Amino acid sequence: MLKMLLIVSAGSFVGGGLRFLVTRFIxxxxxxxxxxxxxxxxxVGCLLIGLFFGLYERGNLLDNNLRLFLTVGICGGFTxxxxxxxxxxxLLRDANIFNVALYVSITLVGGFLAVWLGxxxxxSI
Numbered sequence: 001m002l003k004m005l006l007i008v009s010a011g012s013f014v015g016g017g018l019r020f021l022v023t024r025f026i027x028x029x030x031x032x033x034x035x036x037x038x039x040x041x042x043x044v045g046c047l048l049i050g051l052f053f054g055l056y057e058r059g060n061l062l063d064n065n066l067r068l069f070l071t072v073g074i075c076g077g078f079t080x081x082x083x084x085x086x087x088x089x090x091l092l093r094d095a096n097i098f099n100v101a102l103y104v105s106i107t108l109v110g111g112f113l114a115v116w117l118g119x120x121x122x123x124s125i
Contacts, residue, residue, distance in 0.1 A: 007065050011073015020077045045082035048073040053086060 022044070023037030030036055052070045055061045062070065075082045084107060093102045 004065070004068060007069050008073045008076070011069040012077035015074040015077025015079075017077075018074070042079050042081040045075050045079035046085045048078070049082040051087045052090075 022041055026037040026040055027035070043053050049071055052067065052075065056067045056071075067095065071086075072083075088100050088103060091103065
């Protein structure tokens with residue numbers, strides 16, 4: 001368990017650093033009203049996690065430790081949206097439409113409400 005934790009932690013360190021660098025690079029060069037750096041990171045993270053899981057499913061081209069490092073570690077540190085998207089694709093593969101709708105709805109609405117609540121709590125202190 002400790003070995004897996006260290007593998008994921010190392011990947012998260014790399015992914016978080018990459019997220020910072022990529023987001024900064026894009027937002028310092030392209031002026032937009034959208035948070036383009038975050039959008040790019042989320043979409044690239046989704047592509048990467050799809051590629052990594054595809055390689056793993058194809059015939060164990062990645063061992064479990066490398067899969068953990070790349071998907072949970074790097075992609076998780078780069079963006080948690082990639083994991084969210086990957087989990088929903090798996091639910092869709094299992095033809096679990098209700099759970100996809102439920103998971104997406106609760107995540108988006110609950111996430112917005114949680115951010116609002118956190119800010120409201122701090123403002124009230």
